[in-house]
Amino acid sequence: MNTSAVPIKIFCACGQKYAFEVHPHNGAMPVPVACPVCKRDGTHEANRIIAKILNGKTQPLPPPSVNALLNSVQSSLAPHLVDALKDAVVQELAAQRRELLAAQQAASAELTTLVHRLESVQTPLFERLRAYETRIADLEKDLADQSKENRELLKLKIELLKEQVQTECAASRLNFN
Numbered sequence: 001m002n003t004s005a006v007p008i009k010i011f012c013a014c015g016q017k018y019a020f021e022v023h024p025h026n027g028a029m030p031v032p033v034a035c036p037v038c039k040r041d042g043t044h045e046a047n048r049i050i051a052k053i054l055n056g057k058t059q060p061l062p063p064p065s066v067n068a069l070l071n072s073v074q075s076s077l078a079p080h081l082v083d084a085l086k087d088a089v090v091q092e093l094a095a096q097r098r099e100l101l102a103a104q105q106a107a108s109a110e111l112t113t114l115v116h117r118l119e120s121v122q123t124p125l126f127e128r129l130r131a132y133e134t135r136i137a138d139l140e141k142d143l144a145d146q147s148k149e150n151r152e153l154l155k156l157k158i159e160l161l162k163e164q165v166q167t168e169c170a171a172s173r174l175n176f177n
């Protein structure tokens, strides 16, 4: 019935990947296939992929968003489980927002402490700027090897420091003029 070509990607047990398009015959491979490297039979796996695609249970690319993920499980889960999953996702997002807010507060508190420390000893502008640049360099080094969650916080701290540098430079130009 379905005669349009179906894309098949097989990841063989030997590690070889091979892909091709096929017009299924009665919902299955019209001819046997085998791995081009180890010759292991791939017909069974190809038939499994064809069946999934013809049943509309898979998409060529994994759905990127939470909503797409929810929609994809919706058909295979009982409604009360889908609701529970949605609640869990909403709670997770709320928790992430709280963490981000706390991270923003921590970042600005850290900057305030640094600024106050430099002001309290009346550090000259160029030394203050050097302190900021050193801190920025440290943070950028951290940014290279931190996990995603920390990366957002590190980027935020770097942004705040750069703003502070600009503010102080602007203020000093005003003073000198």
Ligand SMILES: [Zn+2]
Residues within 6 Å of the ligand: 012, 013, 014, 015, 016, 035, 036, 037, 038, 039, 040
């Ligand atoms: Zn193989």
